[in-house]
Amino acid sequence: MATGVTILDPTNESTPATRQLLARPKSVNGHTIGLLDISKPRGNVFLDRLQERLEAQGAKVLRFAKPTFTKPAPVDLRHEIATQCTLVIEALAD
Amino acid sequence: MVTGMSSAVQLPDGLVIIAKRECATCQMVEPLLARIAQSDTPLAVYTQDDPTFGRAVNSQLDSDLSISWHHNIETVPTLLLVRNGVEVERTFGWSQSDWQRITGIADLGEDLPTTRPGCGSMSVDPDRVDALRALFTGSSVTSRTVEFSAAEDEFEAMYARGWTDGFPVIPPTRERVLKMLTGTTRAPQDVVAIAPPNLVELTVEKIAINAVMAGCLPEYLPWVIAALEAVCNDEFNMHGVLATTMPVGPVIVCNGPGTRAIGMNSGINAFGQGNRANNTIGRAVQLTIRNVGGGRPGEVDRATHGNPGKVSFCFAEDEEGSPFTSLASARGIPNGTNAVTVFAGEGPRCIVDQLARTPEELTNSFVACLETVHHPKLVLGFDAILTVSPDHGRVFAEAGWDRNRLIDEISQRSMRHGSQLIRGARDMAEGVPLHLSEATLPKFRPGGLLLTYAGGGAGLFSSVIAGWANGKIGSDPVTRVVSA
Numbered sequence: 001m002a003t004g005v006t007i008l009d010p011t012n013e014s015t016p017a018t019r020q021l022l023a024r025p026k027s028v029n030g031h032t033i034g035l036l037d038i039s040k041p042r043g044n045v046f047l048d049r050l051q052e053r054l055e056a057q058g059a060k061v062l063r064f065a066k067p068t069f070t071k072p073a074p075v076d077l078r079h080e081i082a083t084q085c086t087l088v089i090e091a092l093a094d
Numbered sequence: 095m096v097t098g099m100s101s102a103v104q105l106p107d108g109l110v111i112i113a114k115r116e117c118a119t120c121q122m123v124e125p126l127l128a129r130i131a132q133s134d135t136p137l138a139v140y141t142q143d144d145p146t147f148g149r150a151v152n153s154q155l156d157s158d159l160s161i162s163w164h165h166n167i168e169t170v171p172t173l174l175l176v177r178n179g180v181e182v183e184r185t186f187g188w189s190q191s192d193w194q195r196i197t198g199i200a201d202l203g204e205d206l207p208t209t210r211p212g213c214g215s216m217s218v219d220p221d222r223v224d225a226l227r228a229l230f231t232g233s234s235v236t237s238r239t240v241e242f243s244a245a246e247d248e249f250e251a252m253y254a255r256g257w258t259d260g261f262p263v264i265p266p267t268r269e270r271v272l273k274m275l276t277g278t279t280r281a282p283q284d285v286v287a288i289a290p291p292n293l294v295e296l297t298v299e300k301i302a303i304n305a306v307m308a309g310c311l312p313e314y315l316p317w318v319i320a321a322l323e324a325v326c327n328d329e330f331n332m333h334g335v336l337a338t339t340m341p342v343g344p345v346i347v348c349n350g351p352g353t354r355a356i357g358m359n360s361g362i363n364a365f366g367q368g369n370r371a372n373n374t375i376g377r378a379v380q381l382t383i384r385n386v387g388g389g390r391p392g393e394v395d396r397a398t399h400g401n402p403g404k405v406s407f408c409f410a411e412d413e414e415g416s417p418f419t420s421l422a423s424a425r426g427i428p429n430g431t432n433a434v435t436v437f438a439g440e441g442p443r444c445i446v447d448q449l450a451r452t453p454e455e456l457t458n459s460f461v462a463c464l465e466t467v468h469h470p471k472l473v474l475g476f477d478a479i480l481t482v483s484p485d486h487g488r489v490f491a492e493a494g495w496d497r498n499r500l501i502d503e504i505s506q507r508s509m510r511h512g513s514q515l516i517r518g519a520r521d522m523a524e525g526v527p528l529h530l531s532e533a534t535l536p537k538f539r540p541g542g543l544l545l546t547y548a549g550g551g552a553g554l555f556s557s558v559i560a561g562w563a564n565g566k567i568g569s570d571p572v573t574r575v576v577s578a
Contacts, residue, residue, distance in 0.1 A: 004242040007265045008235060010257055010303045010385040012294040017240045 025087065029058030034085040036073065037065040059087070103164040105181070108136030109197060110174040112156065112167045115144035117213035119188050120171045122206060127151045129560030130197050135175075142170065142216040162217035162228050169212040173197075187212035210499070224269040227276075232268055234282050235275070235299050239268075252307075255386055259377065259405050263307035274302040278319065279578050286319055287366055289387035290333035291394040296322060300386045301378070308406075310376035313356050314371055317434060318378040320576040321346050321408075324436040325379065326387075329570045335438045335562060336389040337394050338477035342562040342569075343404035345439035345479065346376055347546055349422035350432030352576060353410035360412035362550030364481075365403075365442050365557070376406030401441040415484055416547035417491035424497060425573040432576035437479055437544060437560040438569035447486070448554040451492040456486060457500065460556065461507045465537055467560040471515045471525040473508075473535045476569065477542040477561040480504075483549035486556045497545055508537035539564065544571060 009017060025031065033054055035047045051061045064081055066073050073081075108154070109130060113120035124147065131137045131151040136283045139153035140161050147153060165174070168186070175183035175196050183495035188210040217226060223426050242251050248265045252258055264270065275282055275298070282299035289296040298319065305318050325332040325344050335342055348358055359369035367373065383389045391400065413420050422433040445463040450456035460480065467478050482490070482500075490500055512533040517525040526535070537543075542564060562568050 004244045004246055005248040005265050005267065006239050006241045007248070007252075007267055008237040008271050008299075009240050009305050010237075010266055010287075010300070010381070012292065012300075012386050012388065013238050014294075014388075015239055015255055022407070 027057070028054060028087060031087040032060045032085045033064060033087045033089060034062045034064055034081045035089070036081065037063065038069040039066050041071045102405070103160050104179060105161070105165065105176045106136065106138050106172065107176050107178065107199075108138065109133075109172055110138050110140070110176055111148075112140045112162055112165075112174075112215070113143070113147060113171040114142040114213070114216060115147045116354050117170050119210050119212045120147070122210065123188055123193075123203070124148060125204055126193075127153075129199065129202065133197060133199055134196065158229070159217040159222070159226055159324065160230065163230050167215040169216050170215050171212055172215070214537050224273050224481050227272045228269045229271055235268065235271060236283065237271075237299060237303060256390070257307070257381075259380060259384065263381070264309055266303040266306040267468065270306045271299070271302050274306050274310065274312050274315055275299070277315035278302075280319070287574045289322075289326055289383065290389065291336055292388035294386055294388070296326065296382065301382055304382040304385055305374075305378040306442055308381050309370065309374040310378050311370070311374075312354070314375050314378070316576050316578055317348060317352075317356070317371075317375050317432075318382070320432075320434045320574045321375065321436060322382055324434055324572040324574040325383070327572065330436055330438070330572045331569045332383065332387070332389070333394070335569055336383070336395045338562060338564050338568075339398045341397055341399050341401040341440045342438045343401065343407060344379060345403065345437045345559055346375070346379065346408035347435045347437065347479070347544075348375075348408065348410040348433075349423055349427070349435070350576065351421045351430060352432035353413075358410035360410040360548045364409045364412075364548040364550075365407070372408050372410070373406050376403075376408030379408075380404065380406060388525055392445060403439070403441050407439070407441075411483070411546050415487075417487050417495075418482075418497040418500070418545060418547055421544055421546050422573055427569075427573060427575060433570055433573055435544070435573040437477070437559070437571045439479060439559040440561075442481070442557045442559045445556045445558060446554070447556075450489065450554075453490050453495050453500075453503070456489050457503045457507055461504055461537070464543075464558055465508060465510075467537070467558065469524050471519065471522060473510065473515060473526060473537050474539045474542070475563060477538065477544065477564045478563075479544045479546055480558040481546045481548050481557040481559070483553055483556050484547075484551050485554045487547055501543055501545055504543060505536045505538065509534050510537075 037043050037047055054061050062084055127139060127148050128150050139146040139151050140156040141153050142156050145155045172186040173193060173196055174181050183196045190208045192202055194200055242248050248256050249262050252263055258503040280298045284298045285295045286298060287296045301319055305315055330343045358371045389395055411420055421435055423429050427433040447456055447459040450459055512530040515526045516528050516531045517523060517526055
């Protein structure tokens with residue numbers, strides 16, 4: 001990815017410079033997971049199966065879709081996902 | 095600051111000329127170069143722009159301006175004489191007599207005007223100087239770099255990382271930080287203090303980074319450093335000032351001629367918005383405590399309400415207009431010396447008296463308002479800053495009251511009998527312990543009322559800034575000299 005502005009760290013440098021991921025949960029049970037369909041053909045087939053398997057493990061699944069796969073998800077959609085979901089599965093398939 | 099100087103930028107012995115084609119004075123002296131080169135003293139010519147300038151004498155291109163930067167060339171042409179690696183002569187622009195003397199050629203440039211000013215060196219071109227400083231002195235700063243992605247808005251990114259006070263901050267790029275560091279003679283790695291609450295070594299460099307973020311100019315940096323020295327010690331007790339549930343933060347009172355040199359406001363709206371120095375010096379102190387010390391609201395900072403001055407609360411005294419000696423001089427700093435006094439204070443509150451025409455009447459109003467500092471029945475435990483305005487100050491000046499007289503009068507007139515102050519008296523549970531019921535007590539401890547003078551020329555108002563628990567259990571005001 002192209003780089004942007006580089007700055008000098010204003011802190012005491014006791015924490016990592018990049019933002020850290022939260023610890024991975026032991027189970028998906030009770031979590032709300034959003035599945036984002038990027039709107040490519042037959043992506044829904046894959047996501048339907050994923051939803052079945054996650055629900056079988058006790059997760060609640062919400063489905064979202066981008067208007068088009070050619071553009072980043074709109075801010076409102078990202079906000080909707082962030083406020084409604086507790087877990088993210090970061091993945092890309094084609 | 096000359097750091098990282100290597101042999102590559104060492105000048106050769108003999109005569110050295112630094113010039114650029116773009117400069118008409120350089121063009122005027124170019125025909126003289128061959129004559130100078132024939133003298134017994136070796137000649138080296140450096141050209142900043144056009145490699146053909148001085149080609150007849152085998153000039154060299156100062157392509158990265160390293161020679162010009164490291165030898166502090168501000169004007170071209172500059173003529174130097176170097177002996178045993180040490181510069182012994184320097185003249186800049188064209189001065190017939192200087193050039194003749196330094197080259198030892200008595201009739202050099204006889205047909206030229208006796209003097210002609212030069213042009214600015216490319217190494218001090220405002221468009222280039224910050225990048226050159228980063229290139230040549232960049233190794234003097236050692237902070238970790240943080241690289242944002244192109245898709246990331248740097249202002250949002252800095253907010254998201256928790257580095258701001260809620261307002262946007264200036265991205266502290268290496269160029270900006272190195273420029274900020276030109277405001278002090280102190281080395282970037284000098285440790286100024288141990289920053290609470292996390293007890294981290296606070297270097298000049300980290301202060302400079304936060305000063306950039308706050309919006310400071312380099313000339314403010316010594317004031318920020320002095321204020322941080324003043325808050326990071328047991329007397330001021332910055333850890334306690336953060337941790338207390340009371341609404342206080344560091345209030346910074348600036349004294350000395352430097353306050354005017356950096357354009358601080360001691361007049362209209364002195365406590366308020368609009369002046370860059372006032373607002374960014376205080377902000378830089380707070381950002382440094384937040385980012386380096388780790389003092390953040392909701393964590394170590396437990397203030398019940400806080401106050402807006404915890405973003406920044408910094409002002410200068412109007413020493414020229416004041417009928418009183420300055421706060422700094424009252425605290426042992428010689429007149430004419432730049433100094434900061436830090437005080438753990440809440441927001442300012444106005445004292446209105448538009449009718450008093452005698453100092454006694456006005457003092458009585460001051461006392462009535464000062465008594466309410468935190469609670470009218472609590473005495474001696476809290477200090478306060480009293481800021482007298484020009485309109486009120488005139489009443490004391492005309493009566494010949496000086497600083498000590500006013501403070502003494504306030505102390506005497508604030509004396510209250512313990513029976514009125516003890517817990518339960520006047521149907522208020524709050525108050526001083528019962529054993530003080532027979533004592534007669536002033537509102538403030540000796541030295542606990544800090545008299546200052548500031549404000550616009552119109553308004554029969556003064557101002558009080560109440561403090562936190564004073565003394566060993568809380569905070570004492572601290573004054574520090576501001577050093578370049």
